[in-house]
Amino acid sequence: MSIKKQTLGEFIIENQASFKYTSGELSRLINSIRLAAKVVNHEVNKAGLVDIIGAAGETNVQGEDQQKLDVYANEKFIHTLTNRNIVCGIASEEEDDFVAINSQDENNQNKYVVLIDPLDGSSNIDVNVSVGTIFSIYRRVTPLGTPVTIDDFLQKGNQQVAAGYVVYGTSTMLVYTTGHGVNGFTLNPAIGTFYLSHPDMQFPEDGKIYSVNEGNYIHFPQGVKDYIKYCQMEEGDRPYTSRYIGSLVSDFHRNMIKGGIYMYPKHSKNSNGKLRLLYECNPMAFLAEQANGKASNGHTRIMDIEPTELHQRVPFFCGSKNMVEKVEEFIKKYE
Numbered sequence: 001m002s003i004k005k006q007t008l009g010e011f012i013i014e015n016q017a018s019f020k021y022t023s024g025e026l027s028r029l030i031n032s033i034r035l036a037a038k039v040v041n042h043e044v045n046k047a048g049l050v051d052i053i054g055a056a057g058e059t060n061v062q063g064e065d066q067q068k069l070d071v072y073a074n075e076k077f078i079h080t081l082t083n084r085n086i087v088c089g090i091a092s093e094e095e096d097d098f099v100a101i102n103s104q105d106e107n108n109q110n111k112y113v114v115l116i117d118p119l120d121g122s123s124n125i126d127v128n129v130s131v132g133t134i135f136s137i138y139r140r141v142t143p144l145g146t147p148v149t150i151d152d153f154l155q156k157g158n159q160q161v162a163a164g165y166v167v168y169g170t171s172t173m174l175v176y177t178t179g180h181g182v183n184g185f186t187l188n189p190a191i192g193t194f195y196l197s198h199p200d201m202q203f204p205e206d207g208k209i210y211s212v213n214e215g216n217y218i219h220f221p222q223g224v225k226d227y228i229k230y231c232q233m234e235e236g237d238r239p240y241t242s243r244y245i246g247s248l249v250s251d252f253h254r255n256m257i258k259g260g261i262y263m264y265p266k267h268s269k270n271s272n273g274k275l276r277l278l279y280e281c282n283p284m285a286f287l288a289e290q291a292n293g294k295a296s297n298g299h300t301r302i303m304d305i306e307p308t309e310l311h312q313r314v315p316f317f318c319g320s321k322n323m324v325e326k327v328e329e330f331i332k333k334y335e
């Protein structure tokens, strides 16, 4: 049966596509993420009508002004994940430290921890441009029934059991992997159900779109500068097109469908770049690799990087395999 027909069907086909490889508990966990996404989506769609845009008047551990929607999304995801009694710990961009959930209860058999960027693309909230949520799921490494520790969160990306994002765009989509490919589900807001609209998503091996904040160009390493010039040269299938939305989730999503590369290099202002390894780069890297793409810090596979602290930043190059390998070539010339 073609997906289009199924998508139009009334039955919920996501259970057929995404859960066949997933344990019951992980399915319930992803269900709770789906619920929180619907709640946040409802608020995102009202931004401007209700007092949910603008700054919340606080700064987060990153030293960034928290937006009201950052705080709202953070509260909703933590509340939903806590109340469904599924996970034993959560780490969030908007929380200084991880949040333990009843993990000291010796009867607590919850074995998953979740790391989230509750609202990605915060600078776009007030100007009605797509934003997202990013999540990463691991099994805890400490024994069941004991308090979670930082070790449960500082795991390499190659240990993830699931990862995904929600993009609150022209339509709201949930895109995730449990290690068996990437599936995209589109929310039908009329009935509050996500339908499988993009089965088995794949990055084209090559692309003609590069996404980077060129305002930082003069601060980039020389290899990155040379690659950007390479993208702009009249040669073969170049110049490429520059597209940068300012929401990682949206740039990633477009590049996965059309082919392209997203770059957030280190630069003199941010010695490791801006994006956080644990709740932005690792989950997007898991998705990229599951969709035949690639993700590195310019030298090393993102998912092989040994984390050292919760909010650490890494340079990030992610997307179509050939494009990531090309920028790595340029970077390596200066080593």
Ligand SMILES: O=P(O)(O)OC[C@H]1O[C@](O)(COP(=O)(O)O)[C@@H](O)[C@@H]1O
Pocket: 093, 117, 119, 120, 121, 122, 123, 213, 246, 247, 248, 249, 274
């Ligand atoms: O404005 P800049 O420095 O180009 O950064 C844009 C990038 O920063 C981010 O907004 C960082 O994510 P947050 O909004 O969750 O902090 C990415 O989504 C986006 O790609």
Ligand SMILES: [Mg+2]
Pocket: 117, 119, 120, 121, 248, 280
């Ligand atoms: Mg983010």
Ligand SMILES: [Mg+2]
Pocket: 070, 093, 117, 118, 119, 120, 121, 122
């Ligand atoms: Mg964020």
